[in-house]
Every structure is written in C-alpha cells, then in structure tokens.
Amino acid sequence: MVVRMxxxxxxxxxxxxxxxxxxxxxxxxxxxAGGGAYPxxxxxxxxxxxxxVAELPGVRKEDLDVQVRGDTLRIKGKKTLAHExxxxxxxxxxxxxxxxRTLTLPAQLDAAKVAAxxxxxxxxxxxxxxESERPRSVTING
Amino acid sequence: xxEQQVALQEKKELKPAxxxxxxxxxxxxxxDIHETAAAVIVTMEMPGVDKSAIDIRLDKGVxxxxxTVDAGKYAAWRPIYSEYNxxxxxxxxxxxxxxxxxxISAxxxxxxxxxxxxxxAxxxxxxxxxx
Numbered sequence: 001m002v003v004r005m006x007x008x009x010x011x012x013x014x015x016x017x018x019x020x021x022x023x024x025x026x027x028x029x030x031x032x033a034g035g036g037a038y039p040x041x042x043x044x045x046x047x048x049x050x051x052x053v054a055e056l057p058g059v060r061k062e063d064l065d066v067q068v069r070g071d072t073l074r075i076k077g078k079k080t081l082a083h084e085x086x087x088x089x090x091x092x093x094x095x096x097x098x099x100x101r102t103l104t105l106p107a108q109l110d111a112a113k114v115a116a117x118x119x120x121x122x123x124x125x126x127x128x129x130x131e132s133e134r135p136r137s138v139t140i141n142g
Numbered sequence: 143x144x145e146q147q148v149a150l151q152e153k154k155e156l157k158p159a160x161x162x163x164x165x166x167x168x169x170x171x172x173x174d175i176h177e178t179a180a181a182v183i184v185t186m187e188m189p190g191v192d193k194s195a196i197d198i199r200l201d202k203g204v205x206x207x208x209x210t211v212d213a214g215k216y217a218a219w220r221p222i223y224s225e226y227n228x229x230x231x232x233x234x235x236x237x238x239x240x241x242x243x244x245x246i247s248a249x250x251x252x253x254x255x256x257x258x259x260x261x262x263a264x265x266x267x268x269x270x271x272x273x
Contacts, residue, residue: 015216018221022221038148057189121253121254
C-alpha cells in the first residue's frame, strides 16, 4: 500500500517504488489479448475496484475509443503527429499509428458504472466490479 | 491497407552525469525537432504533466525543459500490475541557431508540449536574387 505523505517528492518516490514491485508480475499472465502491446498500462486496486491507467501522449480525445464488456476492457484509437508540412526534420523519436488493446480483468465489470477520464495525455479508467462479484459476508450458524 | 500499428516505446530513464538532489526518477521525453524558415519547433511527449508544471529555459543557447508529474492521485491506489513507471521529465538541447528568446512560445495539448523557438533576425536565411 502506498502511504500518503506530505512531501510531493517522497510521494512520487514511494509510488515509483510500489510500481517497481508490481513490474513484470504475472497478474495478467497470457491474458492480454488483441493487437499488440500499445499502450502500456498500469493496473491498480482501489478497494474492491480496478483502475487502469495508460499514457497516450498525442492522442486526441475524439480519436480514443474505450469499451467494456463482461470482464474485458478494450482501448483502441489512433495517434497522429501534427507537424508543419514544409518543415525539415532534425530529430524524429515519436511514434504514430493505430492501436487496439484488450485487457481481461480477473472479475466481471459493471459496465454502466465504468468512468473514463482523459487529461494531459493520460487515460484513467475506473472499473467497478459487478455486483455479483462483490464479496458477501456469510453468517455463521452455530 | 490498414494503417501501421503504434510501436511500443519503453520510457527512457535519464542517467544524468551529475546526481540530483531531488528524490525520484527522471525520464527523457520522446522528442521531435523540426525547422521551418522562421523557427525551430520542438515537440515533446510529457504525459501526465499539467501545463503549470512545465519549466522551459533557454540560457546561453541551451534549452532545458522540465515537466513535473503529480503523483498525488496514485497515492491511494495499490499497484497490482505495472508496465511502465511514472516520473518527472527532463531534457536539455544545445540550440545551434540564434533564437529570438523574447518571442519563444509554448503550448500543451494531450500531453504533448510544443515549444516554438523563432529564429533571430540575423539567423533567418535570406534569398538572394541573381540579376
């Protein structure tokens, strides 16, 4: 668990460490399906629910399509580079093209309550578990 | 024919020559540099950086751009699967062309910073007509 601290640099360092620990895990295993590995994603737990975050710099909101069905999240769209047509190129590092990625989460999702936010090139999708997937306390009869 | 797929680019972590006093990791933003007749245009990918958190300096021909990410929203979440890390962005370029530093402009859209460095009057190429 990441602990909230007052110093923003300490917060960042703590988040980086926590993400490092989650790096290269086999949580998804072979279950990410569909057309390539772009965009890279981070998956978080927020209580019982999931949060998927992806960096998509240069993708316009209207070129982004997010779909949820059952236990899958699909992120598709296209990334274009808007450069002056008559400019000469000194350095070209940025990549462009189409992308389509499907993630299978380990629980059914409540599609009606999914909320997506796109700000500063970062897509944040909050995926609540379906009501049927929520744990229920069992009364123990004795 | 279908358009090409976006190639997956791993975020490049910065390996600075000197050590930094600030904690946390820095990344080098992917950058395109174009030159038109009037200006040098630098576009940098800085996802997660608010426009108020971008610092652009041009000092003695060295352009330094720094973008700070806000990790606050992540603090309450527990990472369970991670494919990239987050961090601040820093990159420095030596600008070869004389720049009119008073007229530098910058804009941010969808996590991409565009810095327009207009050439100083003496650096703009003049077309000479042969009589």
